Amino acid sequence: xxxxxxxGVITLMAAVLLACSGAEQSANTKPVKINPAAxxxxxxxxxxxxxxxxxxxPMMAQVDFAVGRSFFRNPWVEAPSATSARDGLxxxxxxxxxxxxxxxxxxxxxxxxxxxxLHYVVRLSVPGDKATGKAGFIAEPSYGxxxxxxxxxxxxxxxxxxxxxxxxxxxxxxDEQIGLRxxxxxxxxxxxxxxxxxxxxxxxxxxxxxxxxxxxxVSEQQLLAWADEDDANGxxxxxxxxxVWDIEAQxxxxxxxxxKAEQPSIRQQTAGAFHADLGISSELIQRQNxxxxxxxxxxxxHGGAPxxxxxxLNHVTFYVANLAVPDSAVQQDxxxxxxxxxxxxxxxxxxxxxxxxxxxSKYPWLSNRxxxxxxxxxxxxxxxxxxDNRAVFGANGREWRTAPLWxxxxxxxxxxxxxxxHDGRARNVLEAILWHGGEAQQSRVIVEQxxxxxxxxxxxxxxxx
Amino acid sequence: MRCxxxxxxxxxxxxIAVAADEQAVAENYADLAYAVYEDALITAQQLQTxxxxxxxxxSEEGQQAAKAAWKQARVPYQQSExxxxxxxxxxxWEGQLNAWPLDEGLIDYVAxxxxxxxxxxGAQLNIISRTEVNIGGEVIDMSTLTPELLASLNELxxxxxxxxxxxxxIEFLLWGQDLNGTSAGxxxxxxxxxxxxxxxTGGNCDRRSDYLxxxxxxxxxxxxxMVNEWAPGKQDNYRSKLLAGDSQEVLDIMLFGMGSxxxxxxxxxRLKVSLEANSPEDEHDCFSDNTHNSHFYNAQGIFNVxxxxxxxxxxxxxxxxxxxxLVKAKSPATAVSVKAAFELxxxxxxxxxxxxxxxxxxxxxxxxxxxxxxxxxxIIRDSILALVAETRAIEEAARAINVGNLQPDTAGHEF
Numbered sequence: 001x002x003x004x005x006x007x008g009v010i011t012l013m014a015a016v017l018l019a020c021s022g023a024e025q026s027a028n029t030k031p032v033k034i035n036p037a038a039x040x041x042x043x044x045x046x047x048x049x050x051x052x053x054x055x056x057x058p059m060m061a062q063v064d065f066a067v068g069r070s071f072f073r074n075p076w077v078e079a080p081s082a083t084s085a086r087d088g089l090x091x092x093x094x095x096x097x098x099x100x101x102x103x104x105x106x107x108x109x110x111x112x113x114x115x116x117x118l119h120y121v122v123r124l125s126v127p128g129d130k131a132t133g134k135a136g137f138i139a140e141p142s143y144g145x146x147x148x149x150x151x152x153x154x155x156x157x158x159x160x161x162x163x164x165x166x167x168x169x170x171x172x173x174x175d176e177q178i179g180l181r182x183x184x185x186x187x188x189x190x191x192x193x194x195x196x197x198x199x200x201x202x203x204x205x206x207x208x209x210x211x212x213x214x215x216x217x218v219s220e221q222q223l224l225a226w227a228d229e230d231d232a233n234g235x236x237x238x239x240x241x242x243x244v245w246d247i248e249a250q251x252x253x254x255x256x257x258x259x260k261a262e263q264p265s266i267r268q269q270t271a272g273a274f275h276a277d278l279g280i281s282s283e284l285i286q287r288q289n290x291x292x293x294x295x296x297x298x299x300x301x302h303g304g305a306p307x308x309x310x311x312x313l314n315h316v317t318f319y320v321a322n323l324a325v326p327d328s329a330v331q332q333d334x335x336x337x338x339x340x341x342x343x344x345x346x347x348x349x350x351x352x353x354x355x356x357x358x359x360x361s362k363y364p365w366l367s368n369r370x371x372x373x374x375x376x377x378x379x380x381x382x383x384x385x386x387x388d389n390r391a392v393f394g395a396n397g398r399e400w401r402t403a404p405l406w407x408x409x410x411x412x413x414x415x416x417x418x419x420x421x422h423d424g425r426a427r428n429v430l431e432a433i434l435w436h437g438g439e440a441q442q443s444r445v446i447v448e449q450x451x452x453x454x455x456x457x458x459x460x461x462x463x464x465x
Numbered sequence: 466m467r468c469x470x471x472x473x474x475x476x477x478x479x480x481i482a483v484a485a486d487e488q489a490v491a492e493n494y495a496d497l498a499y500a501v502y503e504d505a506l507i508t509a510q511q512l513q514t515x516x517x518x519x520x521x522x523x524s525e526e527g528q529q530a531a532k533a534a535w536k537q538a539r540v541p542y543q544q545s546e547x548x549x550x551x552x553x554x555x556x557x558w559e560g561q562l563n564a565w566p567l568d569e570g571l572i573d574y575v576a577x578x579x580x581x582x583x584x585x586x587g588a589q590l591n592i593i594s595r596t597e598v599n600i601g602g603e604v605i606d607m608s609t610l611t612p613e614l615l616a617s618l619n620e621l622x623x624x625x626x627x628x629x630x631x632x633x634x635i636e637f638l639l640w641g642q643d644l645n646g647t648s649a650g651x652x653x654x655x656x657x658x659x660x661x662x663x664x665x666t667g668g669n670c671d672r673r674s675d676y677l678x679x680x681x682x683x684x685x686x687x688x689x690x691m692v693n694e695w696a697p698g699k700q701d702n703y704r705s706k707l708l709a710g711d712s713q714e715v716l717d718i719m720l721f722g723m724g725s726x727x728x729x730x731x732x733x734x735r736l737k738v739s740l741e742a743n744s745p746e747d748e749h750d751c752f753s754d755n756t757h758n759s760h761f762y763n764a765q766g767i768f769n770v771x772x773x774x775x776x777x778x779x780x781x782x783x784x785x786x787x788x789x790x791l792v793k794a795k796s797p798a799t800a801v802s803v804k805a806a807f808e809l810x811x812x813x814x815x816x817x818x819x820x821x822x823x824x825x826x827x828x829x830x831x832x833x834x835x836x837x838x839x840x841x842x843x844i845i846r847d848s849i850l851a852l853v854a855e856t857r858a859i860e861e862a863a864r865a866i867n868v869g870n871l872q873p874d875t876a877g878h879e880f
Binding site: 059 | 624737742744747836853856
């Protein structure tokens with residue numbers, strides 16, 4: 001949010017700023033806006049709302065943003081091709097562009113029962129302690145760290161992943177019943193033999209990318225200050241930082257991106273996605289994603305070394321880092337205000353921390369801003385039902401990184417079929433809450449005991465963020 | 466969020482005379498938009514007359530006439546794109562008219578080595594060759610090709626590359642695929658693709674004719690809609706809502722639209738991306754090789770909004786109160802440097818146009834982007850640099866008249 005500063009109105013500026021930033025605000029909550037989505041003619045169409053540059057990004061940076069967006073959105077092709085900057089897809093891959101899973105640069109659509117997964121990946125590993133290594137897990141010997149369900153001509157896709165849902169009923173305190181769907185994963189058409197018997201599989205839906213540059217600018221000290229590994233303060237919440245390998249820095253750093261906070265930076269996250277999801281090598285990850293037994297994969301022609309050059313990787317990283325945090329999609333009215341109090345009553349803010357302070361960013365306009373992402377970027381045990389039983393670096397099979405909640409109200413407006421939680425099982429925010437267990441069990445119980453009015457106020461608040 | 470209180474503050478502290486000038490500039494902006502869209506409509510109707518003639522009696526001359534009409538129709542439309550950014554009524558609507566890049570295999574036959582978007586169910590659909598399609602279990606009846614049906618097929622199965630309508634779909638139907646890569650030559654479709662009976666080439670000439678008829682009709686209909694949104698003297702259209710608000714906000718939209726088209730869209734998406742990728746897939750008007758004109762008239766559109774003037778397709782010159790006037794009143798020196806920046810862009814893009822249009826050994830845009838084409842690459846790089854400088858000038862102009870905040874300060878903002 002910003003106001004025009006004009007000559008002659010300086011004396012009024014204080015009053016204007018007050019009116020813009022809204023009424024009362026407690027120290028730790030997001031400032032309440034008066035009619036934030038005011039019917040201004042400049043409004044961006046809803047579908048593209050999460051694909052806009054940060055409002056404070058300088059106009060001059062629009063070239064970088066546009067180039068990054070193009071390489072994020074447009075499809076990569078098989079090598080060799082006349083499109084040499086965009087060739088090198090595969091040989092094994094899940095998607096042909098970033099945008100094929102990140103719908104409108106945001107989250108993916110939930111899996112349809114019985115159909116091949118589209119906006120997802122399935123991560124693979126075998127048990128064993130690799131917490132201090134460089135990969136963070138031990139790859140499945142024949143299939144590697146991820147199942148690629150597509151391939152270029154002459155190479156066999158690794159297999160197919162399908163989700164089937166079964167119904168689970170949650171009975172709330174007022175006897176209201178909510179039907180949830182429990183996913184179960186089937187892998188078939190495996191082309192490279194059986195997987196090892198105790199393979200660990202983790203289904204991951206493409207997450208939203210809102211405000212990542214700001215989250216990257218939050219200092220490690222701040223995150224560590226919140227970590228409470230042994231629950232010393234006895235509140236039932238024991239957030240942990242995931243220590244992961246930073247390829248560029250060649251040392252351990254705190255992970256903050258990905259469903260288990262397994263990536264330390266947007267650049268590494270982006271290079272990782274190009275490598276594993278598109279089969280595109282980069283300066284950061286130079287190898288192809290073929291395992292030892294995937295011989296045709298190894299022998300296929302590649303699109304140069306690396307397949308995405310550093311300049312373009314940086315452009316895509318720039319694009320992702322500068323995606324804006326949108327204005328609220330839902331007006332913060334009386335219901336939302338009451339919902340905010342309920343959010344705190346239920347203790348949601350213990351992990352979904354409203355306010356963070358961004359430190360220095362390599363993008364100066366993102367530096368030193370107070371932000372309201374509603375996350376602590378730490379790992380928490382969310383219980384058996386959500387557990388994927390697959391560890392990565394320090395995150396165990398029951399732990400997940402607190403998902404940011406900003407912009408949540410836009411999700412279904414951008415694409416009605418989007419999914420929530422790591423595997424997209426939740427069709428809406430309430431379902432997502434009702435799946436919380438482990439450290440969040442107590443909060444969930446409080447929500448289950450609310451009256452239905454209270455629950456709608458809570459949801460109205462969450463969707464106004 | 467914009468602060469409405471500013472308007473109030475202006476009434477107390479600002480000069481009423483300045484506010485009145487700003488309102489006149491805002492109104493002239495709406496007049497320009499109206500004239501540009503009206504020209505886009507007039508030339509689209511001329512295109513429709515030409516395609517109707519081609520379809521009634523296919524001939525080489527008829528095809529040439531239709532191609533010429535298409536190029537003429539692009540002249541006002543490309544000048545209209547500056548209205549897209551900041552005006553949601555345009556931004557929400559324009560995809561159906563100018564979406565790009567497109568997977569032409571969705572529409573018609575393509576060469577056997579056609580490289581399409583892998584995994585895109587629509588990429589090889591060839592709507593012209595079939596009367597129904599099954600997408601994810603849903604059967605779509607395509608036996609009658611209507612404007613509404615074609616519009617509904619855009620972004621089929623979720624892929625943005627599935628573009629069934631608009632200028633580029635028509636361009637493909639008139640020119641065909643450009644199979645020359647970054648070498649000389651445009652699409653080379655024969656007029657016989659529209660012949661009846663045994664003279665038909667490419668198969669399904671009747672459906673191809675129906676497609677061209679429907680897609681051209683849709684273009685005309687869409688432009689009628691946009692002309693109405695900007696027409697003066699109407700209640701409840703976009704123009705009336707825009708001008709009823711704070712005129713400062715309109716100036717903000719004007720400057721935002723100019724900067725966004727100059728830098729993000731033209732310098733970034735259309736010039737820099739194609740230069741980085743060295744790929745005709747990233748060329749804007751790739752079937753007709755008319756890209757140089759497309760870029761040139763984009764830049765002209767930006768200049769029009771700044772100068773408050775526009776030369777209509779009938780030669781008539783429209784001119785009124787402008788941003789340039791406001792800048793000149795506040796800072797004559799800025800006015801001179803800003804104008805110089807616009808003129809540099811025009812000059813650089815004129816070089817691109819001249820090189821592409823010269824009678825002997827012309828170099829089209831898809832050749833200029835070729836890897837190792839130093840002369841061509843330089844023409845594009847020079848244009849990008851001029852547009853970057855022009856955007857800086859637009860920011861300077863904004864600062865000079867205290868309008869908008871294209872580059873807001875970074876201190877203490879919360880959201």
